Amino acid sequence: MTDPGIGRRSFLRAGALLGALALAGCTATPPDSNATASASASGSQGGPSATFTFATAARPSGLDPALVTDTESHRVTRQIFEGLVGVDALTSAPTPLLAESWTESEDGRSYTFALRKGVTFHDGEPFNADAVCANFERWYHLPASARGVGNLAYQSVFNSYSDRPELAVYKSCTAVDEHTVQIDLATRLTGFIPALASPEFAMSSPKALRQFNADALSSEKDGQRLSEYALHPVGTGPFFLESWEGDEVRLATYPDYWGERGQIAGIVFKTMTSPESRLRALKSGQVDGYDLVTVADVDDLARNGLQILQRDPYSVLYLGINQAFPGLDNVKMRQAIAHAIDKDALLEGLFLNGTKQANQFVPEKLGVSSGSVTSYGYDPERAAELLKEAGYKGAELPFHYPRHVTRAYLPTPERVYAELSRQLTAVGLNIKPVPVEWSDDYLQSVQRSGDRALHLLGISGTYDDPDNFVGSLFGSYTEEFAYDDAQLLSKIDRARTLESGPEQTEAYTAISDRIATRVPAIPLAFPISALAFSPRVAVYPTSPLLNEVFNRIELREP
Template identity: 70%
Template sequence: MTKSATRRSVIKASAIAAALALTGCTAARPEEESPSVSPSPAETGGPSAAFTFATAARPSGLDPFLAVDTESHRVTRQVLETLVGVDPLTSAPVPALAEEWSESEDGRTYEFVLRRGVTFHDGEPFNAEAVCANFDRWYNLPESARGHEVLMFGSVFRGFADTPDLSAFKSCSPAGEYTVKLELNTRLPGLVPALASPEFAISSPRALSEGRGDELDQELNGTRLSAYARHPVGTGPFMFSSWVEDELALVSYPGYWGDRGQIQDLVFRTITSPESRLRALKNGDVDGYDLVTVSDVGELARAGMQILQRDPYSILYLGINQNFPGMDEPKMRQAIAHAIDKPALLEGIFLNGSKSANQFLPEKLGLRSDNVTNYGHNPERAQELLKEAGYAGEELPFYYPRRVTRAYLPNPEKVYAELSRQLTAAGFNIRPVPMEWSEGYIEAVSKNGDRALHLSGLSGSYMDADNFVGSLFGSYIEEFGYDDAQLFTKVDRARTLADSEERAEAYRSISDRISTRVPAVPLAFPISTLTVSPRVAQYPTSPLLNEVFNNIRLAD
């Protein structure tokens, strides 16, 4: 069993010099809990505060199982909960809706003992039947509802009910009112960490049924979604209230089983411009925002705001579509890798502490390989490879998003401009294809199309290597058009290994294989920061973005 007490940390930049260090040196370290934290809600009669948080983009939908963007999950983490939680300091699995769990000797059966006294926001009881109803829904999700994105269930379990020979999932059954028995077709050591991912949050079965969760008969900002995705129902500390364009409102759930915190009314307000987010915070219109950019830091410090840093746990990459003519030639992809000057790309765009990436596994996982092929910046070698590949200057459409800030992509326009400059200098003919993030950018680059290159990334949501290489390269996906049976076999084997050292070596071998084939070019492991006003005494920072706002504490 895995158990841990909840701990929280906050990084405060109380002086201009400390904040400016984010652009010039290592950021401040976490402090202990502030002694000036306000009294608990139990002492004050319950939550009463209002809190507004600015986000860089609208959620694509609020069904956590089908959402693939962090802004959607930022909201759903407040409303719905998972069986397994995340320790805020170590990111290790901890109890949440499941108080404890056990694994059979062969690793194919898990039992989860559920928390009692929990109810969904619609009054329905939380029990083993409700949990299995969710697992059955996930497993039996019709293909028409899966879209072009790689869903977490498919990434973790490798298949749905229409491909039972591929799926690691076998069945979910109640073994009592508050005990769930989960059976697998193969050992899956990463299962428990994966269940902390927001995609595996437990919805009210009644609300799913009434909201026709599997019928994507509506559209919002270029994304198909269900009625349920506009009004989710979970067991979390906040209930859904309303969603009108750029403002989404939640309220504290009176029947919450845990600490309700101090916030009664929680609003997420979409402000796409970094400058506008900064202005809103300084004016007191919002209490904080995520994804602080390099240009924000000095002014935030001068205004007396707090800057909070997370351990890096995301990857920015240059995607390559091998279904585009010529991009299936390895020498073309190697030429792209040699054309890129990663240190120059980081300078002035990413916060200090961000690191160049030559593989797809963040350092936090401790699985770095020293044997990966490292394509240093070498325009001359890139030109030689282009000639050997027979490239004659054909136009290469390069997709990139506009008007958005992501944890892995602080300023997409500037990142594109620098990459385009470097690629053009090496002999590539780049055609820019800017696209509004809010108009379905992720969906557009996740399917086959007239695209040679694109900017994208991945923010990790659970502590396991499969979250990165399994999600991106564990099977054929249209984003890359990359078909590598040897790599897929390596990933399938690695994820089933129980021995920690053997598993680590398997993932290092996977990194080596990816580096030689270049299905995409890893660019950076960016530092991610957010900022809050002085009224916040404590904020639950998490590298996995498991930040639930009932854990915010406000100053007296």
């Protein structure tokens, strides 16, 4: 059955997007075409039979959803794993998934979940209340050696682990009976249910977690330290891992999946780091689709009668500032950098039409008004004055940016860096380019301490709550910004306990303004992201939260 939200969004012919990629609800019939070379025909009888090949911009960093933060890893793990809570395809609101329903106590500190019956993990183990508690307890007791450099989702949402229980929001998990589980919190957490829809809170087989020693990073792949479990993931999702070799990850349909298995029997994720290679692969029929369409792709897609499907914006690109770098602890230096940036010029020709300037870190979709948030207009003269007031003498500022990657928030990093560097240099800043290959662990390299003044990065939202953005980035001290602000932390902690409504919205507006005035980072854009597909694809489950599971893909008959 076609999800009504998916059907409404539908597909756009690429030609319709040449003027503006801001249209979201139109349909067009693609031209007749043979099925792609990578895909077999979908059978109308029996189980799934089609193979779907998808080009990705980077290799996964690991397949343990709790320990990865990058979207390409979660693109794969979303097929293998499921959480208690899902995402509504039309509104992005939380919906039942492995939990059929839940209730909240009056004080907002206890939740009781009624679990779906008849669900098994891919290793045959039953999904039940004990399994839920095993996962929550694993996250809570995660050893420091397994946490990496950046904030994992568990810490962003629940504040702390078992080694700092006085700070932890999570309190306990109780298996009431086989299919009922109770989660107790130390304080009200308004975003608790939306947060459980994040891929990081997917349910793993407790047996597999033990068997593959999930919390010991004893293996290595592509230069990343991983656990054996990150190479042998076991969830309840519609697909299981067949193999992960080099640039290819292969998944197969799980025969005992509790839900609708759909048409896709096998998925092949192929890593192609350049937009040009992904475009060529789609045109030649090597792949059925790819994500992260760039401005340069659109004309070619149109000429070849291929399809583009856009998402509503739910990511933010920012310029990170490391206050541990000499001079950048001076707020006037950071304000000067903010005034030096011409966001109109930055967006022109580098982002898909429909991309908007950002002056805060909370996307418009979440209803936090930016009108009351301090904004730094493009003012190179004021920037130069502030640099002089800050006593800047022309010291070199290393600017880190990624190479050979495309992200939802950063389609062409080299070109974005070049434009920002031009603007910053024009006001008198001495910028030193530091290109870093994304595959050389760029993400962690800019989140640890080091000789770094500025860096390009962004965040793609995974659940429907402002804390997903401001809490993830600024809810605790990180080496990425070296920004220590007890007042901001207090404001974020308070906002997370407020019920949804005007008071909470006002609290997040005040948080956004605090971030803007202190300038630990500069929000640049809320980018539009888009995917491209062959005419064979009739329906793809697009989601601003990237909750795109391939059993919901519908294919046309060849």
